[in-house]
Amino acid sequence: MEQNREIHMMIQKFLSIEKDLVDKNEGMDNQSTRKASSSALPLRIGKNTMVGFEDHLIQIMGALSTDESGRRIIPIVGMGGIGKTNLATNVFNNPFIIEKFDIRAWFVVSQECTGKEILLGLLHQIINPTNRNELEMNDDDVLGEKLHKTLFGRKYFIVMDDMWDITAWEIVKRFLPDNNNGSRILVTTRLLKLAVDLGSCTPYELNLLDEAQSWDLLREKVFPEGRCPAELEEIGRNIAKKCRGLPLALVVIGGLLAKSKTEDWKYVEEDVTSAVNNEDDELCMKVISLSYNHLPIYLKPCFLYLAVFPQDFDIKMSRLVRLWVAEGFVRQCGPKSLEEIGEEYLKDLIDRNLILVSKRGISGEVKTCHIHDLLSDLCRREAQHDLLSDLCRREAQKDATLTASIRSFLTFFSMNLSTYSACRSPLLRVLDVVDRYPKDEILQLINSRYVSCTGLISMSSSSILSRLWCLQTLVVGGELTLPSEIWQMPQLRHVQARRISLPDPPSRGEKITVLENLQTLSIVKDFKCTKEVTKRIPNLKKLGIVCPTIGSYSLSNLGFFHKLESLSLAFVGTRGRGPRGNMVFPSSLKKLVLSECKIPWEDMSIVGSLPNLEVLKLQSNAAVGQKWISNEGEFARLKYLLIHECELEIWESENTHFPCLEQMHLGTVSLKEIPSDFAEILPLQVIDLYRCKSSLLASVKE
DSSP, rough: OOHHHHHHHOOOOOOHHHHHHHHHGGTTTTTTGGGGGGSSSSBSTTTTTTTTTTHHHHHHHHHHSOOSSOOOEEEEEEESSSSHHHHHHHHOOOOOHHHHHEEEEEEOOOOTHHHHHHHHHHHHHHHOOSSSHHHHHHHHHHHHHHHHHHHTTEEEEEEEEOOOOHHHHHHTTTSSSSSSSSOOEEESSSOOOHHHHOOSSSEEEOOOOOHHHHHHHHHHHHHSSSOOOOOHHHHHHHHHHHHTTTTHHHHHHHHHHHTEEEEEHHHHHTTHHHHHHHHTHHHHHHHHHHHHTSSSSTHHHHGGGGSSSSSTEEEEEEHHHHHHHHHHOOOOOOSSSSHHHHHHHHHHHHHHSSSSSEOOTSSSOOEEEEHHHHHHHHHHHHHOOOOSSHHHHHHHSSSSSTTOOOOOOEEESSOOOOOOOGGGTOOOEEEEESSSSOOHHHHOOOOOOOOEEEEEEEOOOOOOOGGTTTTTTTEEESSEEEEEEGGGGGOOEEEEEEEEEOOOOOOTTOOOOOOOOOOOOEEEOOOOOHHHHHHHHHOEEEEEEEESSSSOGGGGGGGGGGTTEEEEEEEEEESSSSSOOOOOOHHHHHHEEEEEEOHHHHHHGHHTTTTTTEEEEESSSSSSEEEEEEEETTTOOOEEEEEEOOOOOOEEEOOGSSSTOOOOEEEEOOOOOOGGGGOOOOTOOOOESSSOOOHHHHHHHO
């Protein structure tokens, strides 16, 4: 901390000096488009512009200045145009760094750059040979030895800007000696996996600017010598907001506004994305498109598919992956399910900074995601001429005029579909609509793989459902009554509705079909969990059950779902004691939601002993009794606990009983105080109370 303060003071002292030193090297974070051999000097996003990244600058300067003598590699990672090169330039040209290192060199790594090109580029800067042609005639080993000899025993600082692949780096790395004198290598990249693979230290991840920072940067670019006129501030802030926090977009639009008349600002505000993309010979689009061009072929259709979603639309991860699977974009590989592979595709696109995470779950899993407006525009441009993803077949339709060639039909707003006829689009594979839809027409979509009608109140499927032999996903917003033929549809992967009436499997005399692909079944009314049922759907991962009456539902057989990760179990309209018989939960459970189960608190060990449980929601008398004494060794991995509407008054527990707890939500409970030992649970960050006793609130504050 003391060292960081000293570095911060030095940075502030040198900022004014630095301006004079580096103004001549102004530029943008887009220089990876240049020839690698010409990359002798770093270019920067503008004069001393470090809005939003001041803390990163101080941290990186600290990493460069630490007393650790061994050679270190320091990665900076972020999406194209976010300011990685600018940050690295501010570090590279800082007088403190110039003074501290004997040798400094900068190399911009192109996407097809070879090890020899990197070696030559570094040598040209470090030794400045008089005969460059003679130097270029040498092979990698000769060049490498010359570089090693030049750097040996000297303290050097090298920036490798915009690295895309680790192969060429592995060739060069062996010629960079570890002189045990504090030498440093700074790498900028858009690829998180590459940054992690470099392995020397944790990458510095750059995030998009917030609205205030965006306005500060835009104002600085448009009015470098003075204040923004009051009459332009509101419209200026709106323009900054529409740049969605991307520094490159802000700088480009700032350059446009600086040379525009005041009355033209309104036109820019109306379509900021087009203004950004059309300025400076489409500079932004060229920078952004590098990330798309570097994608492996199997990821390109997945990325382009995002063109169907509206801008600023938060996309549910599960929905997106299921759509990719239905469209045939996900390739089977080994024993993993298509959904697991699809999630890996999504993670890869996130690591490449092409998809942004909107929300994560308690365990870090992606819940929703989105893409930047400029990337959305790139998707639409590329999709229009890329045969991998024909936009006119997948576009989110704005009217109900369909053609025979339509393969995918998605809506994100209300529209009248009452007159739609399936015969117009016999090739339709994906139907994803938010409004009501003609029920009879759904059964005519014989080629459909994905059908989601969240506005449909009820659907009673006849035996004709089995004709949809391609159907993988079926989602209905209301009640869904399934025919017995459902047990003869092995291609099914996900079935969801507010209430599902599921018939018993056929008798043993008929041909037995195992629904090996079925992973989601929710929410089933009066689900009879017989051993026969567990054998028919062995790979279920998500199950929702609601039982209107108390009866024997063979809940002890739930333990046979060995791959079940999420279970919701509710007994609605029940009075008195809970369900008869013992409940047995599978050890694979990660999330459990219980309602009106009326489990005595003293029997809560059946839940606490689950080794993988991370999320537990106890709602509406899920447990009964006034006292809960938790036991040592239980809830070992629980991160999220919700207790709502129960008569619990006394809770005795120790901090070792919930060692991983991060969030606790208590609502409408009679609890007087939380266990005092909870103050020692280090991961616990959130305690949320709703309609609780004042004594409970006091105990939390203590």
